[in-house]
Amino acid sequence: MGRVLVITNDFPPRRGGIESFVFSLCAGIPADQVVVYTARMDGSEAIDSSVGYPVIRDRGRMLLPTLRVGRSVRAVARRHGCDRVVFGAAAPLGLLARGLRADGVRRIVGLTHGHEVWWAKVPVARWMLRRIGDDVDVLTYVSEFCRREISRALSVEAAATMVRLSPGVDTDRFRPGLDGSALRARLGITADQPVVLAASRLVARKGHDTLIKAWPSVLERRSDAVLLIVGDGPYRWRLRRLTAKFELARSVRFVPSVPWEDMPLVYAAADVFALPCRTRLWGLEPEAFGIVFLEAAASGLPVIVGDGGGAPETIVDCDMGYVVDPRDTVELANRVVSALAPRR
Secondary structure: OOEEEEEEOOOOOOOOHHHHHHHHHHHOOOHHHEEEEEOOOOOOHHHHHHOOOOEEEOOOOOOOOOHHHHHHHHHHHHHOOEEEEEEOOHHHHHHHHHHHHHOOOOEEEEEOOOHHHHHOOOHHHHHHHHHHHHHOOEEEEOOHHHHHHHHOOOOHHHHHOOEEOOOOOOOOOOOOOOOOHHHHHHOOOOOOOOEEEEEOOOOHHHOHHHHHHHHHHHHHHOOOOEEEEEOOOOOHHHHHHHHHHOOOOOOEEEEOOOOHHHHHHHHHOOOEEEEOOOOEHHHOEOOOOOHHHHHHHHOOOOEEEEOOOOHHHHHOOOOOEEEEOOOOHHHHHHHHHHHHHHHO
């Protein structure tokens, strides 16, 4: 049996849910059976030298299904004896499937996430997604929400072969009982202060702004509470301005992106996890799933989820999970205060 070639834009050191998903997937394959083809990224040398399998970086910072990239991935597949291919995100790289198949690849899987939802809604992109579905053997989906939305663009045959592949969590790493006191001390948070954590990439759909708007109401009832926002992204400066507008600088702490291996201790420093994510742009930008909700629940935290996209599916089996209207600051504040009450 040959190797598996993973073709993806979503790979460390780039940070995000899809990157974590793809990286974990590769870690689950024996190192002598996987090869990764990905984009060029600054600071990638440490990652590439540590994983134990070949990581081949394209000269471009973004892989697109061009003739050049197509020739390159086929050459890599031949050179490393790869007879199976996984696209880290099916669209648009899945458009390379036909050429790989003609070159001898016998099985192709395309992973879908939230961004394929908008592909399914936009005319030209919808046609390309349909072709991808017909050219690969299997399309996966991370949530029932995503399956329902994406399958509308597919042929009947392709839709019937979709398989659920949601992210999982290493419960040996993410578990209750870890000591987060060092992080609390570094941030000037005392042991008895309640901490609400929102950890994710800072983009509009995650709902950090709603959480900040709800925070004054939380402080009226829990004046010593701290909102800890961990992550980075294009929405950071807007969130900082919003924090200043509501005069919350003393109770809202921003922490830049934390290395993935240190995240269990971040959860351990918190009492509640809240991320009121929402679907934006008339349904074109949903939250597909949300691995952070699983990590938080595995760490023993009550989890507050916005009713957007597939996010509510992450807490179906969680007895401390709550779904809120992601635009209702009153409901959100009440739920945060209620979730904090039993723990302090």
